[in-house]
Amino acid sequence: MAQSNIAMIGLGVMGKSLALNLVDHGFAVTGFDISDKHRQVALNDAKELMQQSDKGQLITVESLAELLESLSKPRVIALSVPAGKIVDNVVQDLLNAGLSSEDIVIDTGNSLWTDTEAREQRYQGQLRFFSTAVSGGEVGARFGPALMASGNRDAWNYIEPMWHAIAAKVDAQGLPVGPFEKGEPCAAYLGPAGAGHYVKMVHNGIEYADMQLICEAYHFMSDVLGMSAHEIAGTFSKWNQGVLNSYLMEISAEILQVLDPITGKPFVEVVLDKAGQKGTGLWTAVNSLQQGAPAPTIAQAVLARAQSGQKAVRVKASAVLKTQVIKDHYLDKQQTLDDLRDALYCAKLAVYAQGFDLMKSTSEKEAWQLDFAQIAKIWRAGCIIRAAFLQEITSAYQAQGDLDNLLFSSHFVQEVEKRSLGWRKTVANSALSGVPMPGISSALSYFDGLRCEVLPANLLQAQRDFFGSHTYSRVDEAEERKFHLTWSEEKRAQISL
Secondary structure, eight states: OOOBSEEEEOOSHHHHHHHHHHHHTTOEEEEEOSOHHHHHHHHHHHHHHHTSTTSOEEEEOSSHHHHHHTBOSSOEEEEOSOSSHHHHHHHHHHHHHTOOTTOEEEEOSOOOHHHHHHHHHHTTTTOEEEEEEEESHHHHHHHOOEEEEEEOHHHHHHHHHHHHHHSOEEOTTSOEEOTTSOOEESEEEEESTTHHHHHHHHHHHHHHHHHHHHHHHHHHHHHTSOOOHHHHHHHHHHHTTTTTOBHHHHHHHHHHHOBOTTTOSBGGGGSOSOOOOOSHHHHHHHHHHHHTOOOHHHHHHHHHHHHHTOHHHHHHHHHHOOOOOOOGGGSOHHHHHHHHHHHHHHHHHHHHHHHHHHHHHHHHHHTOOOOHHHHHHHTSSSSTTOBTTHHHHHHHHHHOTTOSOGGGSHHHHHHHHHHHHHHHHHHHHHHHHTOOOHHHHHHHHHHHHHTOSSOTHHHHHHHHHHHHOOOBOOTTSOTTOOBOOOOOHHHHHGGGO
């Protein structure tokens, strides 16, 4: 049997796409899946590629023993299987089939980063466990994803040529190029085990929030400004030519132009307003609470999806709960749209600031030494949150790698200053119109909280000291010194009443 460069276990949507991408770039791949159908579909899709002299090849096998026999050493096996227990099951099956300590097993799924850390420890001495988080969906995996790798450094050195070959590429200006054009690959080694999956988790949290922000703009334009789906699509397309250029803005404009083949109505209007989620956004929100690194807009995006799921309650509430609002005739349409564009930009930037701050907090705790310029670089193409202003984020961290917060970059300080009034007016208009804007408004609160030198937490800490003797620090003493005030016994006694 010919010796393959790499094996792919799991030939579903993502695994098959990654395998074909590898074949496209001249690598020999062995594929395995428990489904005969998946194996056959992968082979059929690879046939045309393999007829070209500069392409690699794909073979499929029916057992893990055959798979190991087909590989050159050290053997490299990528797993494209659901996160969780199945990853460990497959690894154990590979060990039983004869995997050696020099062989490399790469988890490319959406595993929880702490599970990846645990696996690296568990399999030490038995194999080299590695992880590569993949972003870009099916199309990205097939033609160029963003790859966030972490784990054994020697393993990375071995697989780096393959990952650089199949990753998305950008030109010198940071703009995406075709899969076979020369450019900087959107693939990088980020650090020890867990780091790559952690960065992908935060990527997905940012993705949740970015999607929510665009949806809020759509909702406001539809309900307050009375714009049709077609008209909103045109506005989004226009915005996509400027500072808001991004993959998510691009596809939102496209979606809004599509008509439902059954009713002829705008497709978006026949889609039930209940959004699903797979959990990575929730992981990010929970982790931000655990780290004490505020990411309120990411959390609001998760909560917004949860509230969308309460359809029956919302239908009832729409008939029962009444409020006073100011109607849209008070608003100048073009000025309101300009303000909304600025609000969307500022809120999006605040989301990235929250995500990078969260990564900074965890990097320091885990001693990962994450390179934030490098992370921004590999997000410029191939992934769902790719956007033009990631080039500016890259530049910000290249100029000052130890930024306390992304919003402190001089470029973004100027951008937010000139757009912030539109941000405020948009949040005010949404509240006065009765249209929810949890993402954009929470981002503004985050920004205002960040720039507020004195927060009302002084009163909050005094409350804690009053009822729980939790102590407090003084502004005129070293923060490490703790004090407790002897409060009125009469007031304290009322707590038990």
